[in-house]
Amino acid sequence: MPGDRGRLRPSLQLAALVVLTLLAPAGLRLAGAWRAQPADAASSYLPAVQGSRVRAPFDPTPIGDLARLNPGYVVIGDSMAGSRIDPLVLAQLTGRPIAPMMHAASGSAWWYLVLKNLVIPARIHPRAVLIFFRDTNLTNVTFRLDDGWMLDTAAAEREDELNAVILSAMEGPWYRVDRTIDAMYGADTARRWIEPALTAEVGRTIVPSRRRRGAFMTSMNARFGLDHLRAMDAADLQAAEDREADFGRFVNRSALPLMLRDARAAGLTLCFVRVQRRPVGGRPPYQSPALRRYIRDLRRYIEANGGIFRDDTGDLALTLDMYEDGDHLKGSEHRVYTEILYERLPSIFR
């Protein structure tokens, strides 16, 4: 019937379009079959988030340094620690050497790797390892995970536990669907070479010499490093959204249990210091009810697992005039803060 055929054709064309769209990416599997991996690329220690890539080697130097220094306290953290603690002042106050293990714009994944791969292997026995964080950082393992190059120097060849935690943290309700689609089309494999090939080609065009290209990429990464960022961006004012402030939901998808477990096994005491964010209008910053509950649960968990918890939030000695930008303190206030912390934590400092 011509009428039926006329009605059928658009439907068939629609179906054909959808089928073709779904079939075409199967070519990725074929492409992946003959494409070898780049010679210098290796599987990432975090396959959950990275394909094969060239990584910076693990740097064991800090292990020896720590062993030689035999510090009384180790301080781990990002710029929140760096813009608060003055290691020399703390050393004077405590009479013991201090080992600052801080990296600007780092997150809990890096803090965990530093503890596991650098501090514990140094076989030192500090009185405490202080870890500085903001709000929900400790249970957000994917926070600042993009900067793979920073993690490289602290990561072993395999980091299966961290990878598993990251996987579980990324596992939303549709995660399995996402992974299945990727696996079905071989998208992961294709992604491992197509994406680096694209950026490598651009690099080759700009800097043809392979030797100079490596140096260029390193310098470019440094050019966009924290010391070149605006204060507010560096401070990375992370809104503590209520969705993230669900301790029960996120704790087992974070590196926090691993940190506490490894520290306990190594006989180390971890002291987690929650910094106070920038006060507003002369008062400590606002905390939503969800965030208050989160912090209460976090404290309980840390203390139940042998750790020490210190919350700077609400400490009236930490006034707005001490802050420089965002949540960072002024350089001139590092001494003051260090003295305040020393006073507030007599159990570990005296």
Add this chain to the structure above:
Amino acid sequence: MIFHSLDFVVFFLLVTALYWRLPQRGQNILLLAASYFFYGYVHPWFLILIATSTVIDYCAARGMEAWPAHRMRFLLMSIVSNFGMLGFFKYFNFFAENVGQVLAAAGLAISPPLLRIVLPVGISFYTFQAMSYTIDVYRGELRARRNLVDVAVFISFFPHLVAGPIQRASYLLPQVESVRRFSPEKARTGFLLICWGFLKKLVIADNVGIIANKVFALEDPSFPLLWAGVFAFAIQIYADFSAYTDIARGTSRWLGFELTENFDHPYMARSPSDFWRRWNISLSTWFRDYVYVPLGGSRAGEAVWARNILATFLLSGLWHGASWNYVLWGLYHGLLLIATRAHAMLRPASRRPAAWLPGASYLSPLVKVLQIAGMFVLINIGWLLFRETDLHAIVRDLRLSPGAASSLDRQAAAYLFLLTFLYSVPLWAQSIWVELTGRHDRLTIGWPRVVLQGAACGLAFAAILVLRSRTSLDFIYFQF
């Protein structure tokens, strides 16, 4: 809910499957429920605002018809309530901060209170859309609707709710009220738009957006790095916003609706006025019809025209955000339009051919290319004002000297520029193809074309699987 999530894919499939099993009235009730679910997915309290706006505008329009002598009062009720909501949620802190600064400059240490609330996404879009309904009823161009559900669907229709395109009541309401039938042809073209939209968002906008974010986070950008970042932002904002529009239009077609186009290859524009005929068309025409024309348009001489243009563009800038840089961006574009017109007027009559108007057929290709390139540079200067929210940084950026950059910065800028360009090749290819052939509106049906379209969609899907950014960014226009 956001388009680029599996939540949305499942939501949309379920809604569409159920939708076509219902009669027209049932479809509208489902659309309203789905739209409210979509909008309140993360912050259910947003629904109070949209529902309030809907009820007020519905009542205002009904009131205008019932009591014609008081039409103006009802219009004011609609305008004050919509602008009141918009002003409170979007501009209160901006206003309070500026008042605080003025008071501080006067030696008064008074800090006005600031709100600690999330700006409801899309509030600028749906309030403007709702006002178009009451204004059109006030003008007598549209009759007030009796059915509240129809008006509510018109205001909250989920495909375009949070980032447009802003639809006129006279265009969308009749579609809401009519009986809709599933059209495989519409669905096919809708599918194409959806694929293209996802490619633009996930592969182009999100990847180049990271480059723009990196550059604009620098404390000490050099000239080449800054402009590489601006170029990346120019690509990001077009890919991002037009992607949203395409997905909105595509999904609407699956539901039997047709939304207006919002972009017409804006980076192929050859003059400021040409750009505004191509960029965010729905907003531009809203301001034209409800601000510029009521102010007098170009009817009362050049000076009044210039005033009207400036007022319209300043408001348009402020619509984008509660920050002075958006005002500056609006002012910049207003001045560009005035300068273009002044330039055309000051040229001797003998040298004033239509050559400077887009579409003049005798323009040599080279002149066209130069006009497009020149306009693209001007647009990018505008994007610098748009992207950089710190006025001091804008002044610093505009003072940067091209010669003062280190060789590393020059190389890094070339790298970022080239990477951005590579990601944006599909955008440029499409725009240039359309510019050369003008074939973008031809929807020829035929199997070879379907096969080609299938291959293109398949390629887009493959690119999304492989090249989608690891960092998912929100649609830029959500913040407005």
